[in-house]
Amino acid sequence: MKHLFYTLSLGLLLFSCKTETKKEATITADTTEKIVEIDMTKYPENLRKVFDAHGGLKLWKSMKALEFTQVKPSGQEITITDLKNRKAKIESPDHAIGFDGQKPWLLNKSNVEYKGYDPQFGYNLMFYFYTMPFILSDDGIKFSEAEALTFEGVTYPGIKISYDNGVGATPEDIYVLYYNEDTFKMEWLGYTVNFVPGIDTKELHFRRYSEWQSVNGLILPKVITGYGFKDDKPTTPKAPNVFTNIKLTKTAPDQSLFDKPEKANFVN
Template structure:
């Protein structure tokens, strides 16, 4: 619980800081324009990022935290160090290895290496699709309730992350450029490319310090053409979001000492 208190103390301090002076803001804006021009993602995907708060707002952020049920997920957005705290276990990635700390052996039933950043990726959409080492290509649209949602397939260059064979397809509203759906493959166990996609609908969004991030997502069933049909399970909710330009000490992401 000590790490949780440190996290909330950090955000309390940051929230009390004064806004930057206008001259500094103007200098930052000039730098941001250059940065945007240097990005290599497609123009349409750039519009999706802009609709969700802008890639520069994402680039300047340092720490992202959210709750999923009793779990508190905290990630350093630049190093991707991560900690998940719950009442009975903690797990995380300290920059070198994934660790697990349980109050009682056998409390955590999953695979920490697979799980530690799983919901971070779902929650940090669409911005994690601007990471380094990504290959973009247009994908066939999907249809739901009379609306056609254009898509972009995202794949990774070799040796990027634990599952470089994973693919994602982001689908967006053609009028608003808001992200609406995410299709993804899971290759963690097989390490082989797959054409079997899971499909998530992004139901609700909220503004978190300038970024539009998900508040609720739902896994959907699909028909033979890959179009969504009906929910496959109850919605997953995210609560208590925190986004900061401040940093946490490296020790925050380390396995607690016994």
């Protein structure tokens, strides 16, 4: 479960350095507007309608950078990702993690022990949750119908997502996107977890999407809430993840932003 959120489970990190000179999250100007050509026929009709309900896949593919903020007990956690090469950086007051395109890294900025998810998975964990449903347009994904989910008397049709062999670190991962059958907006994500020790790798975990917000013409979530689960069904909600200060642009981030700082360490 390391490609859709490198791929996933729950919770994260990071912000500014006391001993290093801070690199600003600057944007590299790119005035060249490229026409985005997409073969929509490779996606099932219901998924195409989900993409359209969220602003359209063509518009999403024209974007180059995404930034969002979450408030954690340690302070603000700011995530910025290059949408084309998937380089990433997450900063909080005490730590920073990132991915330079080859390896993930961790920077300790204080004496506070780092307790986040392994940076191998954590640098893009919430990014993948947040960029649903558009992240499901990545190469190497297979689609099929899934059994509908019924929760509190409402039924949500499902689209099952699996992977070609060799795609990601755990191609056995399964995801299920559940959508509102009237609006086609995404409502739930079900997913298996294969990289966290001691977790049943076949049972579906759940996150619910709500309070959608429009950002540059795309409909992105403000709130994603994890749920308890039993027998492949969600049970009770947990503390929500709230996303603010969303920046979605057609200009690429300064690539030096993702370089490992001198005092950081690469993570194997």
